[in-house]
Amino acid sequence: MSGACGGRPHLDAASVGALLRPLHALADTQPQRPALHFRGRTIGYAKLWSRIERVAAHLLADWGIARGDRVATLCLNHDLQLALLFACARLGAIFVPLNYRLAVPELAAIAAHAGVRAIFHDDAHADAAAAVARAGEGAGGTVRHAHIDRLIDSPAPPEPAEAPIGPMPDDTPLLLVYTSGTTGQPKGALHTQAALLANARASWWAHDMRETDHVLSTLPMFHVGGLCIQTVPALLLGAQVTLHERFTPGAWLEALAQARPTLSLMVPATLRAVLDHPGWAGADLTVLRGVMAGSSTIPRAYIDAFHARGVPLGQVYGATETGPVSIVLRLSEAMARPGYAGWPQPEAQVRLIGRDGEQVAEGEVGEICIRASNLMQGYWREPSHPGFVDGWFRSGDLGHRDADGCIEVVGRSKDMIISGGENIYPAEIENALVALPGVAECAVVGLPDPRWGEVPVAVIVPAPHADRAALATEPLRETLAARIARFKLPREVVLLDMLPKSALGKVLKPQLRATLEAARGNTGGSGGGGTI
Secondary structure (H helix, E strand, C coil): CCCCCCCCCCCCHHHCCCCCHHHHHHHHHCCCCEEEEECCEEEEHHHHHHHHHHHHHHHHHCCCCCCCCEEEEECCCCHHHHHHHHHHHHHCCEEEECCCCCCHHHHHHHHHHHCEEEEEECHHHHHHHHHHHHHHHHCCCCCEEEEHHHHCCCCCCCCCCCCCCCCCCCCCEEEEEECCCCCCCCCEEEEEHHHHHHHHHHHHHHHCCCCCCEEEECCCCCCHHHHHHCHHHHHHHCCEEEECCCCCHHHHHHHHHHCCCCEEEECHHHHHHHHHCCCCCCCCCCCCCEEEECCCCCCHHHHHHHHHCCCCEEEEECCHHHCCCCEEECHHHHCCCCCCCEEECCCEEEEEECCCCCECCCCCCEEEEEEECCCCCEECCECCCCCEECCEEEEEEEEEECCCCCEEEEEECCCCEEECCEEECHHHHHHHHHCCCCEEEEEEEEEEECCCEEEEEEEEEECCCCCHHHHCHHHHHHHHCCCCCHHHCCCEEEECCCCCECCCCCECHHHHHHHHHHHHHHHCCCCCCEEC
């Protein structure tokens, strides 16, 4: 290993693989170019490369990490997470970002399933990391843990002569990310170095990204969204990244004025938080070329609020398994197609299939299936999982394609409600609900009905000081009647203080449905709505 550490000769480009080659070239040709801004520090591309080399050397010499070993992080966003990811690429190791929002037993189960050898943590998660390590030892494994700063707190040791580091093949696994487990046990999606580079190309196309761009990255990097939609692609291109430890609406708005970013990535919850912040109305948004959004269906009201301020709100559709950049509503098309997912990225194929497994006709709804160069290699320890067949990933999401190929996502196949023979997609009702005064959050699920088979039930979290009477079943149905078809109107409205959510913020509809069914059983059937 070489680089700027320890006085060793400069690394030859031939000794790094394709994924790392752009970073090596930037360190060589533009060493002072800013790469990362974190906690008030600026890290140039030469320093970033130096850190990658130092981290890789420590992993090899101090931790015995070899090709194929799994190395985890358990921390808020940290610049060393990125150095560790790229250091794993140098060694052929596999980076496993753990979701710090999970409970220790859940983390321990994932670490055991992945076969993690080392966990690097920050101050806030030291106890959790130690508990996960102890659980691993109790199960007969050996899991070491240390503060993430240990990766660079001493000069890089010399490269062992018996283990020289050369370029890794493009198909070397690099990233193991676990799904949120909303419908069962989390699954580990395994991505190769080639897939991460392909995803970067998809991101460059999606954003029309340039070296002059500056990405404001605030979403957690334990998820492919925060890590791979903008952050890693920006660094591989030579753009700048301002990294926040975690999202807060005030810090996001302040960064617009201080860091002057051109791009950022958000999800519905962060969009809502920014729109509700008192600083939104007076914020100068002119520096932004656009904002991308993903994770789940984006309420139209949120899109309209950004467009009204002149900021295109594009969308990235994908999943942990797909890289995730798969279908994109690019910024140049965002204002003309609000609410659509967009078109497949250039290296992706998308099929919409019916229950018979055949492609549906234009305009008809089918399950979204994806095959692409940035798709996962497969599920860890589950090579024949039915959700990944013959190179195609079955998303479980439903969508339709219009005459010019633009795709709209209408909901999850498991969430679709069939009422009186009519297909009802909860996202349509949820979009109408969230635009109403007094609705902070909402979810729509189908409950059994003896006459109709299923009926839609709306669950609403009222905003502070909301007129709760206006959110009762009959007044709300009257309000919605002018916006959606009559058969889609919620049969009941239930008010809750909060919605059950996964660690990634997605509503747990199976859990919500079970709660509502239990409440129905206790009350002897459906009623006119209320609070549970």
